Amino acid sequence: MKLTWFLEHPALRRAVMLSFILAFGAFLILPLVTLLLWAFADRWFFPNLVPQVWGFRWWGWILENTDITKAARWSFLIAPTVTLLSAVICLPAAYAFARFEFPFKRFLYVALLASNAFPKLGLYIAIAALFFQFRLIGTFWGVVLVQLINTLVTMTWIPAAGFSSVPRELEEAARDLGASPLRVFFTVTLPIAMPGVIVAMILVFLGSLDEAQATLLIGAPNIITMPVQMYTLVGNYPEPVGAIFSILLTVPSLILLVLARKFLVSGYLAAGFK
Amino acid sequence: MKRLLPVFALAALGLSATILAQSPIKLSFYSSGDVNVKNLWEQNLLPMYQKKNPNVQFDLIFSQSGTGNQATLDRMAAAKKAGQASGIDLLEGPVLEAGEAGLLVAVKSKDIARLSRVEANVLARAKGFGVPYRGSSVVLAYNSSKVSKPPKTLEALLEWIQKNPGQFTYNTPDTGGSGNAFVTRVLKLGLESKDATTFETGYEPALINQWDKGFDTLRKLSPNLYNGGQYSKNNAETIQLLAKGAINMGPVWSDQGLSALKQGILPENIKLMQINPPFSGGSSYLGVAADSPNKLEALKFLNWVLGEEAQAVIVDKMNGYPGVKITAMPADVRKKFGTIAKSFSFGFSSKFGADMNRLWYEKIAGTPQPQR
Amino acid sequence: MSQTASSSPSPAARKLGRLVHSWREPVLGLLLVLPPIIVLILLVLYPALEALRFSLGFVPADNPAYASGLDLVNSNSGSLEVFKKLFASSFFSSNLALTLRVSFVSVLLLVLVSYPLALFARFGRGKLAGVARVLYLLPMFVPVVIATYALITFFGDNGWLEAILGTVGIPYHSVIRQEAGIVLGHVWVGVPFAVLMLSSGLDGISNESLEAARDQGANAWVVFWRILLPLNVVPLLIVMTFSFIGVFGSYTVPYMLGPSAPQMLGVSMALNFGAFRQPQQAVAMAVVSFVFCAFAGALYVWSTTRGRKS
Numbered sequence: 001m002k003l004t005w006f007l008e009h010p011a012l013r014r015a016v017m018l019s020f021i022l023a024f025g026a027f028l029i030l031p032l033v034t035l036l037l038w039a040f041a042d043r044w045f046f047p048n049l050v051p052q053v054w055g056f057r058w059w060g061w062i063l064e065n066t067d068i069t070k071a072a073r074w075s076f077l078i079a080p081t082v083t084l085l086s087a088v089i090c091l092p093a094a095y096a097f098a099r100f101e102f103p104f105k106r107f108l109y110v111a112l113l114a115s116n117a118f119p120k121l122g123l124y125i126a127i128a129a130l131f132f133q134f135r136l137i138g139t140f141w142g143v144v145l146v147q148l149i150n151t152l153v154t155m156t157w158i159p160a161a162g163f164s165s166v167p168r169e170l171e172e173a174a175r176d177l178g179a180s181p182l183r184v185f186f187t188v189t190l191p192i193a194m195p196g197v198i199v200a201m202i203l204v205f206l207g208s209l210d211e212a213q214a215t216l217l218i219g220a221p222n223i224i225t226m227p228v229q230m231y232t233l234v235g236n237y238p239e240p241v242g243a244i245f246s247i248l249l250t251v252p253s254l255i256l257l258v259l260a261r262k263f264l265v266s267g268y269l270a271a272g273f274k
Numbered sequence: 275m276k277r278l279l280p281v282f283a284l285a286a287l288g289l290s291a292t293i294l295a296q297s298p299i300k301l302s303f304y305s306s307g308d309v310n311v312k313n314l315w316e317q318n319l320l321p322m323y324q325k326k327n328p329n330v331q332f333d334l335i336f337s338q339s340g341t342g343n344q345a346t347l348d349r350m351a352a353a354k355k356a357g358q359a360s361g362i363d364l365l366e367g368p369v370l371e372a373g374e375a376g377l378l379v380a381v382k383s384k385d386i387a388r389l390s391r392v393e394a395n396v397l398a399r400a401k402g403f404g405v406p407y408r409g410s411s412v413v414l415a416y417n418s419s420k421v422s423k424p425p426k427t428l429e430a431l432l433e434w435i436q437k438n439p440g441q442f443t444y445n446t447p448d449t450g451g452s453g454n455a456f457v458t459r460v461l462k463l464g465l466e467s468k469d470a471t472t473f474e475t476g477y478e479p480a481l482i483n484q485w486d487k488g489f490d491t492l493r494k495l496s497p498n499l500y501n502g503g504q505y506s507k508n509n510a511e512t513i514q515l516l517a518k519g520a521i522n523m524g525p526v527w528s529d530q531g532l533s534a535l536k537q538g539i540l541p542e543n544i545k546l547m548q549i550n551p552p553f554s555g556g557s558s559y560l561g562v563a564a565d566s567p568n569k570l571e572a573l574k575f576l577n578w579v580l581g582e583e584a585q586a587v588i589v590d591k592m593n594g595y596p597g598v599k600i601t602a603m604p605a606d607v608r609k610k611f612g613t614i615a616k617s618f619s620f621g622f623s624s625k626f627g628a629d630m631n632r633l634w635y636e637k638i639a640g641t642p643q644p645q646r
Numbered sequence: 647m648s649q650t651a652s653s654s655p656s657p658a659a660r661k662l663g664r665l666v667h668s669w670r671e672p673v674l675g676l677l678l679v680l681p682p683i684i685v686l687i688l689l690v691l692y693p694a695l696e697a698l699r700f701s702l703g704f705v706p707a708d709n710p711a712y713a714s715g716l717d718l719v720n721s722n723s724g725s726l727e728v729f730k731k732l733f734a735s736s737f738f739s740s741n742l743a744l745t746l747r748v749s750f751v752s753v754l755l756l757v758l759v760s761y762p763l764a765l766f767a768r769f770g771r772g773k774l775a776g777v778a779r780v781l782y783l784l785p786m787f788v789p790v791v792i793a794t795y796a797l798i799t800f801f802g803d804n805g806w807l808e809a810i811l812g813t814v815g816i817p818y819h820s821v822i823r824q825e826a827g828i829v830l831g832h833v834w835v836g837v838p839f840a841v842l843m844l845s846s847g848l849d850g851i852s853n854e855s856l857e858a859a860r861d862q863g864a865n866a867w868v869v870f871w872r873i874l875l876p877l878n879v880v881p882l883l884i885v886m887t888f889s890f891i892g893v894f895g896s897y898t899v900p901y902m903l904g905p906s907a908p909q910m911l912g913v914s915m916a917l918n919f920g921a922f923r924q925p926q927q928a929v930a931m932a933v934v935s936f937v938f939c940a941f942a943g944a945l946y947v948w949s950t951t952r953g954r955k956s
Contacts, residue, residue, distance in 0.1 A: 013866075017770070018709050020762060021778050028784055030835065031796035034806040038799060046804035047812045066316075093679040100675030108679055110947055116888070116945040119895030121912040122932020125919045126693035128345075129700075129711040132352045137345065138335075149689050152682050159545070209791040213897045217916075221304070223336035228792040232338045234902070236309050236510045239799060246792040253787035261780065344714070344920060351710040445908050448921035479717070501803075504823060505906050518804070628716055628923035635917065636737040639907030 014073065016022045038243035050178035058240040069243065078140070078215075078225060079208040082147045086204050089148070090155035091197065095185075097156065098163035103160040109160075123149070124214045131218060146214040151204045158203070162196020163189065199263045202256055279410060287484035299328045299571050304336040305366035307558075308450070310530060311411050314592045316409075319584055323575060330571060343368050354565065362563045364395045365404075365570050369561035371624055373403025378561040381405055385573045388580035393597035396557050397450040399475075399620075404559030408588045409577045410529040410593035411555020411618035413550070415513075417522040419543040425525075427550050428459060432491065434523070436498055441522040443500035443515065445640065448631040451621075452613035457634055458621050460490030460552075477625040482633070489637045496638060505639065516544055525553060528611075530591035548618070552601055555618030596633040667831065676824070700727050715925040728930045729775050730870035731892040742934070748825060748910060749883070749893045753831040753886050756793040757838050759833060764844035765874070773899040794831055794902035801830065827903035827911070832893050840885045847881030848874065880949055891939045911935050 031099065037211060039058075041051030062068055096102070097109055127146055128137065136142030166189050174184045190197075212227035226249045233242050277505040305315060313332075319330045337343065347368060353360035356376060358569040365372055372378045380402045383389040389397070389405065396406045414431065416424045420441075437444045445453030453552050464487030465473060472478050496503045500521050506512045512524045513534050526534075526546070534540040560579060578584060581599055588594045589607050622630055700712050703721030707713055719727040732738050760782075763904050785793060799925035800806050802822040810817045823826045844859045851874060859869050875882075900910035909917070 017766060018774065019761075021766065021774060021781075024759065024763065025777075027779055028781060030806070031793075031800035031834075032784075032788070033798045034800040035792075036804070039751070047809040049806075049809055049813065063676035068937045089681040089685060093682045096675045096678035100671050100678070101670035102675030102679075108683060110657070112686060113680060113943060114685055115947070116891060117893075117936070118690060118694055119912065119915075119932055119939055121895060122697065122929065122935055123690065123694065125915060125925070125932065126697035127689060128919075129709055130693045130696060131926070132348055132711045133356075133709055134350075135352065135356065135358070139351050145689060148685060150687060156682055175841050194815045206787065210791075212789075212791055213916075221306075221335045221840055227789050227791045230789075230795070232309075232796055234791075234798075235336075237506050242795055242798070246795055250788055250792055253789065257783065257787040261783070344923065348710040348714060351714070355708065355710070448917065520803075531759075625716060625923070628921065632918070632922035632924060635907055635909075635922075636735065639905075640737040640740060 005172075029183075035243045035246050038239045039247050040068035040244075041240055056164075058238070058244055060242045062241060067224070068248075069230060070225075071224050071226045072248075073222055074140075074219075075209055075225040075227075076149065077088045078143055078223075079205050081144050082151060082208040083201055083205045085144065086148055087197075087201060090152060091159055094156045094159035097160040102244070105263050107155075109116050112152050112156055115149050118151075121213060124217045127214075129216050136263045137218060140223060143219040143223050143225075146188050146218045147211050150207055150211065152202050155200050155209070157195045158200040159193065162193035165196075166192045186242070195263045199260070200262070206253055206256065209249075287368075290318070299568055300331045300333055301363040301572055301575065302333045302335065303361050303364040303570055304335050304337075304348075304362055305364075305368075306529060308338075308527075308530065310533060310592055311366075311558075312336045314316055314588065314594075318587045318591050319579065322583070322587070326578075328573075330575070333375055347372055347375070347377070350563065351375055352563075355535050359565050359567065360563060361364065363566040363568050363625060364575070364577070365561045365563060366558065368406030368624060369559040369639040370400045371628070377564055378403045379564050381561070381573070383525070386577045386580070388577050390624065391580055391602050399557070400559045404561030404575050405576050405597065406557030406574075407584075407597040408592070409555065409557040409597060410527050411595070412452050412525050412553035413528045413531060413546045413548050415516055415526045415531050415540070415546050416525055417516065417519070417543055418545045420522045424545070425549065426547075426549060428463075431549055432460075435495055438522070439498040440500055440502070441505055442498075442511065442524060443504060443521050444525050445508050445512050447634050448642045449507055449513075451513060451603055452509045452527050453505065454627070454630075455555070455621065457488075457492065457630065459551070459619070460491050461485045461622075462619075463491060464489045464641045473548065474625055475622055475623055482626075482629060484486070485630070490632065492634075492638050506549065511550075513540060515631060516540060517630050527633075528555070529594045531594050552618045554621040556620055557595075584605050613639060649942060654668040697929040698933055700926060701933050702705065703727060705926075712929075713926050714923070716923045728926050729934075732927060732930050732934070737908070738914075738931070741911055741914050744825065744908040745894060745935075746913045746938075748828050748832070748888050752829050752836070753889045753892045755833050756827060756836045756889055757882070757885065760837055760840035760844055763837070763841050764848055765870075766847045767841065782840050782841045785835055788897045790835055791902070793835055794899055797827075797831055797834060803825070822903055823905050827904070827905075828900045831899040831903045832889075835899060836889050836892065840889060843881045843885045844878065847878040851877050881884055883949040884946060887949075889944045890942045894939055894942075895935060 008264065035050060040054050040056070042055035042057045043053040044051035090163060097105065104231075109140070122147065131137045131142050131146075136145065170192070171184050171188050174188045175181070179187070209225075211225070212229060212231065215225050216228045216231065226245075230242070230249065233245055286519065303320075315334055315336075319553050320334065324330060324332070325608065335345070336551070337505045346362070348364070350360045351370065352363060360377075365378065369378060373380070381389065381397075381404060382402075386405060392406055396409075400406070414424070418424075421434075427435045441487045443618075444456040447454040449485065462470075462473075462530075464484050466484060469478075469484065472481065499505070500515065504513055506524075509527055509530060512521075513526055513530060515521045516524055516526070517534070517540050531540065531544075535542070535544065535546075560576055562569055562576065566572055585596045585598055585603065589596055589603070589610070595611060600608055621627065654716075696706070700771065703719045703723040705713055705718050707721050719725065719731070721727070722871045763778060766775060767782070770778065788796070798805070801820065803820045805820065805822075809822070821830060822870050856869060856873065859873055862870070888933065895912055896910060897912035897916060900913050904910060904913065911934075915931050915935075917929045918924040918931065
């Protein structure tokens with residue numbers, strides 16, 4: 001109780017809050033700033049605070065490196081495929097969970113969590129062993145399938161919450177006006193539930209772009225995506241290489257952050273988990 | 275969602291199109307190692323070969339630091355079991371294991387004329403399942419401005435580490451050959467000479483207790499390593515630590531060390547030398563898959579790699595030892611490697627190697643260090 | 647909050663229900679949820695069961711990834727030999743201890759950092775709150791590999807932090823490649839999810855109820871302790887369980903930021919599967935981790951089910 005006396009003084013409370021936010025901001029941002037500095041450093045020796053020589057020496061090297069363009073191609077081929085396949089598989093289920101009554105509903109809903117509860121690496125190892133038999137190791141579809149696992153919960157739960165937030169009265173009104181069930185779904189239900197679907201798709205897309213463990217285990221050495229490439233860049237090349245690659249790899253995500261900010265802060269994400 | 279489906283179909287189409295667009299002969303080539311090996315193929319040898327043989331294309335699948343080796347073998351084995359083609363034509367790396375599993379063809383001089391340029395015992399090491407196209411060994415790199423009298427023997431090296439805490443380290447043995455060679459060398463301290471060959475070519479789990487002496491030595495060493503017991507994360511990091519001056523001595527690959535010196539990544543005061551008995555090294559082998567539909571073309575490539583042109587590139591660009599007999603190389607090559615060339619011992623067999631990795635983590639890295 | 651899978655049909659739903667034939671709804675519902683369930687069975691349950699069988703000594707001969715392992719325990723009737731071996735290893739015990747320690751500490755720190763941020767995001771006014779609301783989302787959009795690399799360049803040996811502190815003469819010893827480094831990484835990476843969950847729970851608490859409490863003279867501490875925390879307990883449990891499972895099974899963060907040894911179980915599993923050629927031990931570790939994560943998962947299921955009833 002006495003420890004929190006400052007909370008009663010608005011000025012002090014603000015000061016405490018401000019320093020907390022600043023410290024937290026520094027913790028989050030400064031590592032990224034370090035990367036940014038490295039990306040434009042031709043030479044930077046400790047303990048200088050900023051690079052001794054600035055420049056773009058490594059940018060050309062990165063952009064000409066065929067490995068990196070190849071990795072980018074795989075990443076941007078796999079991420080949309082995983083997102084769309086996951087949407088095709090999960091969205092109808094999300095709708096059913098939100099709208100229909102059927103046996104074992106709650107059980108099946110929670111059962112999807114099993115894909116999260118099994119420790120990821122152990123699961124990937126088990127899947128790798130299985131994929132050897134089905135000759136899916138090192139293939140595009142092998143990677144897509146293994147990445148699909150991580151999307152089940154996101155792509156079902158979040159849109160399900162979105163679908164169930166659609167007032168049934170609206171749907172019924174449309175039905176009463178003679179619209180077919182499919183038409184009602186596409187003109188009434190889906191538009192209202194869309195933010196949840198979009199959030200789920202963004203998260204799945206980002207998750208796929210970010211995925212390294214499973215892709216490394218299932219895809220390597222044939223399918224190397226950008227984050228997997230990053231593993232080899234780190235430690236094998238000078239810092240600027242990793243830093244520049246990091247920036248290239250983060251840009252698409254940051255564009256999505258700006259586009260999706262509205263949806264993400266509005267609680268659609270959290271809705272699915274309850 | 276409906277609107278997006280065509281995109282999906284297009285993506286799938288694009289994928290199959292790349293598979294269909296095949297040239298006359300495409301050799302799928304699985305190789306592994308550090309970046310310098312990759313560059314050797316990608317920037318030098320393969321383009322050279324393609325210029326002369328425009329009908330041949332390579333699909334180089336490279337796995338970093340051999341992490342994919344076991345997976346590649348398992349894959350070939352799974353394909354064989356299923357009676358299907360593995361899709362692999364050329365294999366660089368674990369040819370002995372692959373060959374013994376019946377996954378590679380044996381190389382013979384009737385297919386590869388230049389096999390005679392190779393030393394017979396080096397060829398025998400892989401039981402004839404691949405050609406040794408280059409060699410390298412692990413050597414000791416040291417900072418000559420800080421270390422005036424570098425240790426010349428293993429004993430002297432171990433003593434030096436103890437007397438100069440914080441100035442030596444090696445990488446974890448699973449992440450690269452240089453640290454692996456150091457661990458191997460120390461473990462060999464306790465081996466009985468009659469079992470030495472078994473350790474290098476066979477597998478007999480009951481013999482593992484002969485490593486105890488070596489592990490004891492390594493354990494005593496660890497508090498005196500860099501940062502009170504920190505290991506570098508791969509071959510390249512040991513070189514970086516040397517370059518930064520964070521350590522003054524460490525095991526490095528001869529080819530990587532020489533290249534780093536040439537490129538100025540390592541300053542000139544870093545010298546390379548071999549100790550006695552020498553660290554392990556060896557030849558890298560190139561084999562042809564038994565189920566390859568392009569065996570003839572692949573064998574032709576193997577023959578070319580043993581030729582003067584290709585061997586000169588290996589020596590010049592990569593600073594590797596030639597795969598062929600050193601006497602078959604010009605005098606300046608013989609001079610270049612001076613004392614370090616070809617004096618190396620052999621590492622453990624791959625199964626013993628796997629056990630060594632495991633036990634190293636359990637007994638060395640996994641043993642709590644006194645906090646600084 | 648519990649609309650998602652509500653089992654008490656509203657009058658409107660009954661009306662809609664009459665539109666569909668009574669037997670059609672359950673059948674259609676089951677058909678629609680079938681695809682993800684099939685994926686779950688084929689890609690999670692089946693491999694997991696195979697792994698469990700393998701860890702009990704049933705070695706599938708037609709599976710080279712398992713059968714090419716060293717030191718395989720082979721049994722036709724199942725045996726616990728693999729687990730005995732695992733628990734007899736002191737290396738495994740120290741790895742497990744580290745994993746548990748890191749998981750608990752990371753979750754605790756995550757909650758301690760995220761709760762004030764969530765409160766600020768929900769109740770804060772002005773520019774600063776706006777900044778905070780975007781700031782905490784940032785890590786979500788930075789791939790984990792990049793995040794760990796950024797943390798190394800900043801917090802690592804000869805990193806920027808050491809350089810900055812050096813200018814004012816503060817000595818700094820790197821936390822990278824230490825246990826603390828793993829925790830640091832997980833807090834950095836885990837903040838967005840934690841804050842999003844917690845602040846969405848706080849969104850459900852009306853300003854009126856808080857003002858009413860204030861009017862009756864309750865101070866900020868009492869408001870937090872008596873109103874905010876109890877009303878927000880389910881999101882808190884969700885954050886804790888999901889973060890715990892995520893940290894426990896993590897690979898990238900401990901691989902990049904942790905010491906060579908002891909290791910988190912995720913790293914150890916990968917090594918056992920690859921470099922050590924001990925797939926059976928790797929799979930047994932996966933089974934052990936699963937047991938721990940299942941406990942956490944059960945806590946989540948229990949808390950949400952309880953939340954739905956109340």
